[in-house]
Amino acid sequence: MTETTSPHRLDGKTAVVTGAAQGLGLSMAEELAGEGADAIIADLQLEKAEAAAASLREKGLSVSAMALDVTDSAAVTSCFQDLVADGQTVDILVNNAGAGQKVGPISELADAEWHRVIDVTLHGAFYCARAAAAIMEEQESGCIVNISSINGQAPAALVAAYNVAKAGILSLTQTLAIEMAAYGVRVNAVCPGPVYTDFNRSNMAQRCETLGISEDEMIERIRGAVPLGRWGEPFDIARGVAFLCSPAAGWITGEVLRVSGGLVGVSATPPKRQKK
Secondary structure, X not given: OOOOOOOXXXXXXXXEEEOOOOHHHXXXXXXXXXXXXXXXXXXXXXXXXXXXXXXXXXXXXXXXEEEOOOOOHHHHHHHHHHHHHOOOOOOEEEEXXXXXXXXXXHHHOOHHHHHHHHHHHHHHXXXXXXXXXXXXXXXXXXXXXXXXXXXXXXXXXXXXHHHHHHHHHHHHHXXXXXXXXXXXXXXXXXXXXXXXXXXXXXXXXXXXHHXXXXXXXXXXXXXXXXXXXXXXXXXXXXXXXXXXXXXXXXXXXOOEEEEOOOOOOOOXXXXXXXXX
């Protein structure tokens, strides 16, 4: 009987995952490395990224870390070019880095908060995608997965900057997919649903205060809204990402994969605010 290789394996591929020192990004780096990729945790928090990479290496995985500020256009370009100069390919990019927004209505949304969220989440994804795309054009191979959110498809109240940034990522994904198709490069997006990471925990605490309910009530309210009846786990999202990066998804590009337990969006309408 002829031995066959799993279409999900990523042996010999180099995968850069941004914002991967913790949370969903770290789970993605672990999943990709588990499928045989050489994963690079690219994060502004270098010390934390190095500790995370060391922990994964103890599991026998090929993982390293590098410092990356996704809001610095020139630094992003230089960082990707340095990888190539060191003799590495850039086979996979997972644009995961993003910033949560302080919960509040558009009428009170400060310029600084708007720009902070857009700069990290949307501009950062663009800078990284552009740098990787230039390399992948030369290679005539590669795969990019951009992490959006169910908010990018169905906006939630009180986080306008986050919604807009994640919606922009979807448009960026589909535009780049068309432009890169001739080079054999695939570009897709993943829209995660609710996963109880530190990122989500902070956002929920603010929403609880706005809605006047406890954290336990909020957790249960969201769980009850998910058709599959549970919150997501980081590995749920990571497996969706790994699939899109793998040969098993070789005829998939320009697509948006919602990984949310069937939840389409959170549409709760906030009550009137007390006038100051």
